[in-house]
Amino acid sequence: MGLARRYGSHPFTTLEEARRELSLDRDAFRRLLGLFARLPGLRSAVLAGPAGKYWSNTLLPLEERGVLGATLAGKPRFPHIVGLYPGPTCMFRCHFCVRVTGARYPHATLADGNEALAAVIDEMPADNPHGLYVSGGLEPLTNPGLGALISRAAARGFSMTLYSNCFALTEKALGGESGLWDLGAVRTSLYGLTDDEYEATTGKRHAFRRVEANLRRFQRMRAERERPVRLGLNHIVLPGRARRLLDLVDFIAELDAAAPERPVDFLNLREDYSGRPDGALSPRERAELREILLEFEEKVRRVTPTLDVDYGYALHALKSGADAQLVRIRPETMRPAAHPQVAVQVDVAGDVYLYREAGFPGLPGADRYIAGRVGPGSSLSGVVERFVTERVQVAPRPGDEYFMDGFDQVVAARLNQLEADIGAGWREERGFLR
Numbered sequence: 001m002g003l004a005r006r007y008g009s010h011p012f013t014t015l016e017e018a019r020r021e022l023s024l025d026r027d028a029f030r031r032l033l034g035l036f037a038r039l040p041g042l043r044s045a046v047l048a049g050p051a052g053k054y055w056s057n058t059l060l061p062l063e064e065r066g067v068l069g070a071t072l073a074g075k076p077r078f079p080h081i082v083g084l085y086p087g088p089t090c091m092f093r094c095h096f097c098v099r100v101t102g103a104r105y106p107h108a109t110l111a112d113g114n115e116a117l118a119a120v121i122d123e124m125p126a127d128n129p130h131g132l133y134v135s136g137g138l139e140p141l142t143n144p145g146l147g148a149l150i151s152r153a154a155a156r157g158f159s160m161t162l163y164s165n166c167f168a169l170t171e172k173a174l175g176g177e178s179g180l181w182d183l184g185a186v187r188t189s190l191y192g193l194t195d196d197e198y199e200a201t202t203g204k205r206h207a208f209r210r211v212e213a214n215l216r217r218f219q220r221m222r223a224e225r226e227r228p229v230r231l232g233l234n235h236i237v238l239p240g241r242a243r244r245l246l247d248l249v250d251f252i253a254e255l256d257a258a259a260p261e262r263p264v265d266f267l268n269l270r271e272d273y274s275g276r277p278d279g280a281l282s283p284r285e286r287a288e289l290r291e292i293l294l295e296f297e298e299k300v301r302r303v304t305p306t307l308d309v310d311y312g313y314a315l316h317a318l319k320s321g322a323d324a325q326l327v328r329i330r331p332e333t334m335r336p337a338a339h340p341q342v343a344v345q346v347d348v349a350g351d352v353y354l355y356r357e358a359g360f361p362g363l364p365g366a367d368r369y370i371a372g373r374v375g376p377g378s379s380l381s382g383v384v385e386r387f388v389t390e391r392v393q394v395a396p397r398p399g400d401e402y403f404m405d406g407f408d409q410v411v412a413a414r415l416n417q418l419e420a421d422i423g424a425g426w427r428e429e430r431g432f433l434r
């Protein structure tokens, strides 16, 4: 079925584009769309396509909750997902990171900042247990109050994932009644497999051996304490290092050996998504990457069989040799009203950022993407309500697209698509699947 194939690989196609491709008149096309709404088999065929993850992981859950509908209608709504960015600083200086060298949040602001973040946790509606996560911005483990924030969220039923470089996931940080054990998952950004690779990427000497020791200890302690927190790795395939993927499996097997009854739970593999020229693999290495991914998959099956590998959309498509549309929002397709009903990020100053890669202190132009500040007398729902009802708009400038991460881009692409469908008279059918 052509339409299932089209939306299974190009989910952001507008209905008019699809209709024109099929050379159908509006009535015939409407009847065809009706079949997709009625027949679960057709829906499943779309979800089974190379872009199926966009649908199942991101778009359909947001549609089910009415989040995209509220955003399109310009209605205030508490953000569906809230990122807490508590880190005042970072010990690394990764060459691809946008953070401003030397810029940090003053230590003296931490107490007030943690109170603001605690208030956000208290305000978050409890009906979405995975709606809160901890990330950055800067490195979360550099905030000594982090454990208390995690325990506070866990007490309200939130299962939070911590995104961290894990350099500071030390014995001290994990000791005693550390709140870190109340996390749902720790997702470790891995920047290499040797000290030299780490130094080339992060600028820090002897960092790999320390992260490795931290992860082994974490493995042992979580098994001893019988804590449900999951452990995963996030690995970006950097130029010149595609072949290292095979060694990554051995590294994970070594971590598994530290607690054989609690092997590493998941691995997220990604290409550098930023679109920056120095992040892209050469055409030759990219061509090789497909073979490497197949070898990698086979090795995972053999050596770390319980590991849940998420290839992300681009690598999944590359692995299956499929033609797939990569989302690329440009300044001219950015949405001036952003999407705070879908997601916002709150840093340790209490500033509410509209995009995930904007929450760094001193980042030029990023302050334009602050919707307001949470603090005494100012709640997160109040900040979002003001931003939405006053119809604040941010005029995009060249380079602003780098403030958006992959999730932000998918949300913006979907909203643009829905608006185009509605504009073309397809209000009922907008977005193909819902």
Ligand code: SF4
Binding pocket: 090, 091, 092, 093, 094, 097, 098, 099, 136, 137, 138, 139, 165, 202
């Ligand atoms: S990418 Fe993360 S770990 Fe690296 S410098 Fe930036 S904030 Fe620090």
